[in-house]
Amino acid sequence: MEIDIKYVARLARLQLTPEQASKFQKQFSGLLDYIEKLKTLNTKNILPLSHATSLENVFRKDEIKSSLNLEDTLANAPQKEGDFFKVPPVIK
Numbered sequence: 001m002e003i004d005i006k007y008v009a010r011l012a013r014l015q016l017t018p019e020q021a022s023k024f025q026k027q028f029s030g031l032l033d034y035i036e037k038l039k040t041l042n043t044k045n046i047l048p049l050s051h052a053t054s055l056e057n058v059f060r061k062d063e064i065k066s067s068l069n070l071e072d073t074l075a076n077a078p079q080k081e082g083d084f085f086k087v088p089p090v091i092k
Contacts, residue, residue, distance in 0.1 A: 003028045 005025045009016045016024065070083055079086035 003032060 003025070005016070005021050005028060008028070009021065009024075074080050074083070074085070077085050
């Protein structure tokens, strides 16, 4: 299948050298030929998939762990007020 590579390049706002255009012409033609070949497959009894592989959640187990103490938490704060981070107001 032939494709107008200059037209596609213009749509994608690409400036191709003649060598690049020739290379991409061959690559696009090969890709489109492969797609045409795939269209001939009988997929009547194949259910559509949302993903190529089965999905599985990989959640870790919930474990109770100690958190940072207040002093370590506020150690690098640019500004603090008492036991809190001091930040500029975001709502007027």
